[in-house]
Amino acid sequence: MSRCKRAAIAILGGCVALWIVAAGTAWLHWPIPARLAGFGAGLTVGGVLVAAMLWFSPGGLHDMATPALTRRYYREFAPPMVAYVLVMLVWKPLLHSIGLPWLRVAVALLPSLLVFLAIRAIGRYVRDSDELQRRIELESVGLAAGVVSTVYMTAGFLQSAKMIAVGATAAMLWVFPALCLCYGVARIVIARRYA
Template identity: 40%
Template sequence: MPRLKQKRYQQHLMFAMTIYAVVMVLVWPLVRTVTDAPTKWLLALAPLPPMLYVIGLMARRIRDSDELEQRTHLVGLGVATGVVGALSLAGGFLASAQVLPLDGSIMIWVFPLMMACYGVTRWWVARRYSDDLGCDPNDSMALQWRLAIAAAMFGFVALFAFLKRDAFHACMLLGMASTIGVVALARGVIYLRKRHAERMESRNVR
């Protein structure tokens, strides 16, 4: 099996996440409108295949990485597992004590939260070794664009939730989209300032 390069990995990842967003917006809400049990099962689990595909992509990417990059993956996954596990345990205690009303829908956010913690932690660890997650900046999509696309996807789903009069999830998704958007903007400003400094330095050398 050929090595999965960063550019190809990101292309497949964005495709899978687009499919996931489309399914969540157009297919998954239909689960509340059907009464047939098999159809209800299929609709309820429709978002699962693209997420399983993403997990498979991550496994291939980690397998094809060098030892240093595998270490950043390991640290990111370890921190994400610890954070999500601790939050899940705290939520379980609060729900069992009837301090915080939680239903089964909260489980939908476990995997996205784990991926967010993993991504942030891996980025932080990778910053100790390089300026970006990849060794070759031309081999991958800029981080600010990836974050901007993620923010747009969350915003789109938030708009759909708002139109469905689901204020709780709309506000939650909008908050996530805004946070990711601010990070993307900050990353873009840093990138532009760095490019400007490099150009000024090259002019001074000449």
């Protein structure tokens, strides 16, 4: 069994364990704060998506790059993404509790800085990869950008026709996560074509 499939099974096991804990607390009628319940639900859904992508992936990062490049990528990518997740847990309440305009701007832009650092790590990984891996990555990004742009524009047309109502803040905040999800799916499909 490949390393990706083993990782997918481990992640699914964690999701099942989290679901069992949630079901047990509901069955025992223990009160759970809504924020914690939402975080658990998001973690479970995200875990299932990551596990599905790993399961269908033709190989992991270790199979596509040199060990030194892989280590550097994880060292540069993981800290800003972990920090991003942690910041997003407290970002909105913190933003509403700050009165000073300059500090409010700094807190509002902190997630963007962390995303920029993650994108920098991705760019360095792609730049230093071999030609085939670079082609896979760039085709995946291009396809994901096209899909997300088309969906965003389609939603704009539907909103102009008063068929849907999506808040601008929510729509703008979900562009990057949607791009990441589409990129992950596109990368699996394109990498399987070259495998």
